[in-house]
Amino acid sequence: MKLWGGRFEKGTDKLVDDFNSSIRFDCRMYRQDILGSIAHSNMLGKCGIISMEESTLIQNTLKDILDDIEAGKIEFEVDAEDIHMNVEKILISRIGDTGKKLHTGRSRNDQVALDIRMYLRDEIKVISEMLLSLENTILNISEANTATILPGYTHLQRAQPITFAHHTMAYFEMFKRDFMRLGDCCSRMNILPLGSGALAGTTYPLDRYMVAEELGFNDITRNSLDGVSDRDFVIELASCLSILMMHVSRLSEEIILWSSHEFGFIELDDAYSTGSSIMPQKKNPDVAELARGKTGRVYGSLMTLLTVMKSLPLAYNKDMQEDKEAIFDAVDTVKMCLPVFSNMLATMKLRKANMYKAAQGGFTNATDIADYLVKKGIPFRSAHEIIGKMVLYCIEKNKAIDEMSLEEFRSFSDKIQEDVYTEISLEKCVSGRNLPGGPAAETVLMAIQKARDYINSF
Ligand code: ARG
Numbered sequence: 001m002k003l004w005g006g007r008f009e010k011g012t013d014k015l016v017d018d019f020n021s022s023i024r025f026d027c028r029m030y031r032q033d034i035l036g037s038i039a040h041s042n043m044l045g046k047c048g049i050i051s052m053e054e055s056t057l058i059q060n061t062l063k064d065i066l067d068d069i070e071a072g073k074i075e076f077e078v079d080a081e082d083i084h085m086n087v088e089k090i091l092i093s094r095i096g097d098t099g100k101k102l103h104t105g106r107s108r109n110d111q112v113a114l115d116i117r118m119y120l121r122d123e124i125k126v127i128s129e130m131l132l133s134l135e136n137t138i139l140n141i142s143e144a145n146t147a148t149i150l151p152g153y154t155h156l157q158r159a160q161p162i163t164f165a166h167h168t169m170a171y172f173e174m175f176k177r178d179f180m181r182l183g184d185c186c187s188r189m190n191i192l193p194l195g196s197g198a199l200a201g202t203t204y205p206l207d208r209y210m211v212a213e214e215l216g217f218n219d220i221t222r223n224s225l226d227g228v229s230d231r232d233f234v235i236e237l238a239s240c241l242s243i244l245m246m247h248v249s250r251l252s253e254e255i256i257l258w259s260s261h262e263f264g265f266i267e268l269d270d271a272y273s274t275g276s277s278i279m280p281q282k283k284n285p286d287v288a289e290l291a292r293g294k295t296g297r298v299y300g301s302l303m304t305l306l307t308v309m310k311s312l313p314l315a316y317n318k319d320m321q322e323d324k325e326a327i328f329d330a331v332d333t334v335k336m337c338l339p340v341f342s343n344m345l346a347t348m349k350l351r352k353a354n355m356y357k358a359a360q361g362g363f364t365n366a367t368d369i370a371d372y373l374v375k376k377g378i379p380f381r382s383a384h385e386i387i388g389k390m391v392l393y394c395i396e397k398n399k400a401i402d403e404m405s406l407e408e409f410r411s412f413s414d415k416i417q418e419d420v421y422t423e424i425s426l427e428k429c430v431s432g433r434n435l436p437g438g439p440a441a442e443t444v445l446m447a448i449q450k451a452r453d454y455i456n457s458f
Contacts, residue, residue, distance in 0.1 A: 032118035039214040105204035109228040109316040113193040130338040146441040150355035158362025166439035178244040189233040192217040196227030199315040229315040238302040249295035252288035264354040269347035301330035376415035
């Protein structure tokens, strides 16, 4: 018998039961569902809507049910549709008519809105912790590599020398923003919808603030229609997770490139690589590739959610039950990626000599030689032109700029003197860029210190 079966003359088709039922995926919200119900029944008792004895009995039985679920003693019923109905059914089977009073002044529509907010708020905490740990890994790598020179790239062409620390700290900034976005998302999510009823609130004198306080919400929703039909916070979380995964994917892509024979900048630890079933020599960056691949999956969830919600009339529609699998999958995917990704980074070895060689090879100091000429009084555009010719000459002679003799240098400009060699060294190119935000070791160290203060404040 369905809890809502009163107006029906026959049972639901078996196919419809299966189609309608969400218990196989919303059962993971059992804890939030029960805590929400405990707070609701507590408030019903305190407000005199049910008696205090009834309230206490309901609360205690709900606690028992929670323990039983956690002890694996309860099997949910597909026919009972969802986690809300399952818990209520068990409650009623244990305490009869008193259990039937729990749902007073409440609808599954505001109940599910409550549960999903509570569930995702908890998951945001877990993901944020994981992000902090990833950020910490990045800070450790950065701290050890403020003097590790490699080429910085634009268009994937060698551009100017930077340090590995500068490069990894760029990712720190991205992950820091991801962390802040999650916090921001959580603050908008952490609003109590209970009391919205099915759509139009309720005539019972509920104390919504009491429930909000007990459940740790910052505020209550201000419109009952919106309270049951808003899933912005789910979409917002999916978009935060998508942006986060976009960053994971960009770094993955670089790891994959750097670990190739062509770059040879890093070597992944054996524990974070895999072999080939046919090619004995292979050591593949599967972790980074999978992280890159799973990014698409998280984007998919975001698209699912946006599309499910598009054009839904107010207020609740059953379409919205589709929000759960999408956001759960996004959350699970991110939670699976972050720790393994972080460990992969922590255990990789840098091939610093190869990085340095690459920085020497690609005329990455060309800008600095132009700047050298500027300091000797030549206008920048003219200097740019002169150095362009110099690069052409070096390509033809197959040498780096600093491998030219002073004579060769002076054939391009007689302003060039012996000091050119020290002025255009890779080390000088890096150390000279010491504006805030630049790659000079002292600047990056300062950024690392600030970053440490930031993550230690949580
Ligand atoms: N399982 C439903 C969901 O996930 C709960 C709300 C059902 N409400 C209703 N009126 N059918 O959205």
